[in-house]
Amino acid sequence: MDVDSQAPIVPGADLIRAEDLWFEDCGLIIQAEKTIFRVSRDHLAVHSPVFKDMLSLPTPKESDMMLGCPFVALPDSAEDIMVFLKALLYYDFFEPYPAPVSYAVLSSVLRMSHKYDLPALRKRALIHLSSQFPTKLDDYESLLLQDPPEWYKELVDVDGCGFHSLTVLACSLSIRWILPLAFYRVCEFSSEGQILRSAHTLDDKIYLFTACRTLEGTSTTNILEFLWHAVLCVSPETCSAGVQQLAARRMKEKSRIRPTTRAPYMPLDIWKLDDWNTLQVCAACLASMKAEHRVAKQAHWDSLPEMFGLPEWSELEKMKAEALS
Incomplete structure (x- = not known):
């Protein structure tokens, strides 16, 4: 000061x-x-x-x-x-x-x-706060194309512990609409010990531990499912969709190994926009895979509030609208 x-x-x-x-x-x-x-x-x-x-x-x-x-x-x-x-x-x-x-x-x-x-x-x-914790998937994906503000970078730079501070504050002030994505970041950047030592309530710690297992396991697997399914290609003579899918899947599975500083790539982030350029497939196969991936990603987004014991997105959006009116 x-x-x-x-x-x-x-x-x-x-x-x-x-x-x-x-x-x-x-x-x-x-x-x-x-x-x-x-x-x-x-x-x-x-x-x-x-x-x-x-x-x-x-x-x-x-x-x-x-x-x-x-x-x-x-x-x-x-x-x-x-x-x-x-x-x-x-x-x-x-x-x-x-x-x-x-x-x-x-x-x-x-x-x-x-x-x-x-x-x-x-x-x-x-x-300011809500700008980095949207309630819609489209808005979240738009954020990935922008440079985050300094205050958000600070949260990441302290080994993710900043997200603990933020979520505890948001809970105490009833800023509930940011919590699904903010808790998601806690799971991404925190170790089990950090969650255990945090100032969250016991119920929230249980939700976080359970969510970590789900996010790193089932949720990420579902997001990558489009790389597992056979595509009904209209030009199999020139398209190698199956081989491309298998190679991409192997690459992404390797990235799920947990490093020491953060969780492996999480469901919303494991398949990036640039990754589509690595798939040398025909336009029809690419469109099919993108559609399947989008459905899985939206389903995961829709499940985030329930994963952390929160109301569904529509209710959280009402809270946000009322607070910002």
Whole structure:
């Protein structure tokens, strides 16, 4: 957190004034941990019903004053309050999607906007979050063609443990529509020990362990089934569909061996767009295989919510629409 190391310590207390969040002409002092912020009580009251109720109490007694201003000590971390206040006061600190944002800032805004009831700020954060966890397969496949935002890369860069943090946060804030795909990423990047040591509930851990077995086994096998079936080729003299399928299947089966850093390729990712170019088959066989693969992939996508004990996609989409309206 940024603090002004040159700012004077409040007499009699081991407190530090927050840089860029100490305004001499404002009349409310907030403390979070060892950091204090001086801001406008009216500005907070306008944006947050929770602060409005908190600050509508009678004039505080002297013991609840600091430097002649009303004083409020909050139980939140100094980092969360710093992010929360900057998001409110500085228009360019937390800009709408697709502006870049760090995961630390995004998660703080989600927590604080939920706790202190700031719907506009919460909606902005939810749009950032939902952009990488769609509820439709077509939208998911479109994401694969784009470079993910920095906050999402951060989740991957910490050996997948970031997805544990995200899913625990989403559960606590009832952001349920992102959970099927977010839990899927937990299974992809996590070891059994990481799941066991995570802050998830016991029920969620059971769902995750069961899903890991299903995803790495039956689900991936079903996705690759189009490479197992014979294709009714209309030009067998020039098309080697069967041989091509067998070779591609062998290649993909080898990729299912678990490395040390992440799970083997998962059902949604094991057959990539470029892989179609490796199949030197006639147009009719290619179309047939693509159709079969698409059906299997859609069936798997449709099964994701139930795999993690969640409502079906249509219900999750209603929750998303309501939250983002």
